[in-house]
Amino acid sequence: MEEKQLEHFSHEEHPLILCELQKENDDGSIDQKPAVCYGCQEQISDSIAYCCFPCDFFLHKRCAELPPQIRHPMHSQHDLVLLRNPTYFSGGCVCNACGQYPWKFFTYHCSSCDFDLDVSCAILDQREIKLDCHDHPLVQLNRPATFYCHACHKVDEDWSYLCPTCQFWIHRKCASRLTPTVKHKDHDHSLLRAYFLPSEYLYLSFTQYCPVCRKKVHLSDWLYYCGPCRYFVHVTCVVISQEDAGEQVQNAVKLPSSNAVQGLIARFLLKEDEISNSNDSGKSNIEEEIFMDSHGKHPLVLSEKVQNLDEIKSTTSDDQEEAKALLVCDVCIEPICSSDDLHYxxxxxxxxxxxxxxxxxxxxxxxxxxxxxxxxxxxxxxAVGLFRCGACRRATNAACYYCEPCELSICIKCASASMMTSSVKHAGHKKHLLTPFQSSNPCTACGDTYRGGFGFTCEDCHFYVCYDCALLPPTTTQRWDKHPLHLIYPPYFEHLEEFYCMLCKKEINPNHWMYHCRECDYSLHPLCVPQLGLFRCVKFGRSLSVNNHSHPLTHVAEAKYKSFCESCDNKRLDWGPAFECDFCRFYLCLKCAIERELTDDEE
Known part of the structure; x- marks a missing residue:
């Protein structure tokens, strides 16, 4: 390609050079250099453009060759002059056609009337357009109108294009943004334009939702999509998310975290400098022995992390990882054997x-x-003591905060999350910070809807995550796999096959979060990971004495195969939680255990 230079008024520092932005790979695929036109602020999808690479400055060929002045139908009394940017004190202007504010780039301006048009409105108004999805040319209407747009399916007042032959009617903004491909900042690959959901994706097992507005993608929606990643975005939402800016707040809580619960509890109990001082000073500011209402039998003694796990009572397993699981806080039901806990x-x-x-x-x-x-x-x-938390809906035997008039119980971890005054920065939604909320919106991470549920939200993006999903750890393990399982979030780039849970064998919704082993390439629902499942908020191993049985029973997560409750019509308990007698294979379901539990007086 012969090099062509242009001295342009918008970039006087250097001449602009007409360059190719597309490169064909050996496999026939096309690489497009990502670039945004300074003049119209649209992604450049053309194969060539005017460029100044040292200054990272680009112009569409059509924008670089715009006429210096025009006479426009919306302002026919005076000529409009092309400016590099508006000359107002604020540095921006309001486009008199589309109302966009502040517009700070190429502008057609009338200094006598302070009339301004951005270049897209100025140029599009002077031509009819032809779209691939429609058989006839569309003409620009000379004034705004209220109508139903066939592109975005919204009814509002706006400038528009209309087909006089068959009443096909769309917003001008929908037509003006529809380049064949677009590079969306929240996705690794270029997105292709489509005027309806492509036929090969019509029979997906799960409903597709736009990742920006979180609304359903209908068959007739205009959209941009990445097929290999099953990523579908409304055309208007691509525009919205490209204009979004990330937020940075120094004091934001960062999730996911392997020790999230203790971090949240500490935030509302102590100032951060007090927390660090107490850890640094060893035992100097901590009482050696305390009494708690939750454990009236004996005093609680200050201890350091147990090095010899065989010292823990009832630990008989040779598996040290399994023994560690016994060291669980009886108040919040979270592990104590973590690197962040110096004493307990x-x-x-x-x-x-x-x-x-x-x-x-x-x-x-x-x-x-x-x-x-x-x-x-x-x-x-x-010993049984299970209740259902009113925030995360989990069954738990943790301590709780209780509202007596409303009969509402909230577990410790949800209570600490609800006390947060700062925002949350979560890896599952990197664009914006999340704030606490209470509503009946479905959780973006798991799809469940909890009426009046507690969680975190980005209202601008319609992103909601319940406490239960927000507090999931970033990694976990499985006893049959030496590799870590990583918490991953959609879109799942270039995973052509459907996801199936290795344990329950059901297909995993690609719109939801999941745990994945990168080395072995298998996935699990979070609820199917045993230590994160339905009873992850329950501390097992507690001892229970019941009437009509001479031995104490132990609370176990999984009753043995072909086990039965001895008290309620021989109810099968296979692999479910129960109370078990180690000596005589005697079992009770949770309901019967509660009914037959002996109090301290009875013992």
Whole structure:
């Protein structure tokens, strides 16, 4: 290609050179250099453009060759002069055609009337257009009108293109943005334009939702898509998300985190400098022995992380990883054996453990999302003690905060999340910060809808994540696999096959979060990961004494195959949670265990 230079008024520092932006690869695919035209601020999809690479300055060939002045139908009394950018004190203007503000780039301007048009409005108004999706040319209407747009399916007042033959009618903004391909900042690959959902994706197992507005992608929607990633975006949403800017807040809580719950509890209990000082000073500011209402039998003794796990009562397994799981805080039901916990309180005789932070929980809490009543701290007094948290909907035997007038119980981890005053920066939504919310919107991560549920949201993007998903750890493990499982988020780039859960064998919705082993290329629903499943908020191993049975029963996560409840018509308990007698294969379901539990007086 012969080099062509242009001295242009918009870039006086250097001449602009007409360059090729597309390169054909050996396999026949086309690489397009990502570039945005300074004049109209649209992605350049043409094969050539005027460029100044040292200054990262680009112009469409058509924008570089715009006439210096025009006479426009919307302002026929005066000529409009092309400016590099508006000359107003603010540096921007309002386009008198589309209302865009602030517009700070190529502008056709009338200095006598302070009349301005951005270049897209100025040039499009003077021509009819032909779209691939329609048989006839479309003409520009000379004034705004209220109508139903066949492109974005919205009814509002706007400038438009109309087909006089068959009443096909679309917004001008929908027509003006429809380049054949576009590079969307939230996706690694170029997106192709389509005027309807391509036929090869009509029979997907799951409904497709736009990742920007979170609304359903209908068969007749105009969209941009990446087929290999099953990524579909409304044409108008691509424009919105390209204009979005990321947010940076220094004090934002970063999720996911392997120790998220303790971090959230610490944030509303202590100032950050106090937390670090208490850890740095060892035992100097921490009581050696405390009594807690939750454990009235014995005092709790300050302990360091257990190095010899055989010292823990009831630990008989040779598997050290399994033994670590026994060291779980009885208040928040989160592991204590983590690198962030220097000390904790323990009653080794009873196998009762408490984080330092959980030992300082306030007796009363005023939850911002439930301001009508205070919540009082309650501890589980019995061995069964399961309740369903009103925020995450999980069954748990953790301590809780309870609102008596509303009969609402919230587990410790959800109560700490609801007390947050700062924003959340989550890897599952990198564009914007998330703020706490309470609503009945479906969770973007899992698809479940909890009426009045608690979670975090980005309202601009219609992104909602419940506490349960927000607090998932970034990695986890499986006992049959030495590799870590990573929490991953859609879109799943270039994964051509459908995702199937290795455990439940069901297809995984590609719009939802999942755990994935990169080395072995298999995936799991978060709920199917045993330690993250339906009973991840339950501490097993607690001992229970019941009437009419001489031995104590142990709370187990999985009853053995062909086991039966001895109290309620021989109900099958296979692989489900139950209370088990190690000596005589005696089982009780949770309901019967509650009914037959002996109190301290009865014992």
């Amino acid at each position: 309180y323990a009653c080794v005789e009873c196998g009762y453990f408490v984080h330092l932070t959980c030992s300082n929980l306030p007796p009363e809490l005023h939850v911002p999302k439930h301001p009508q009543h205070p919540f009082s701290l309650r501890y589980t007094r019995n």
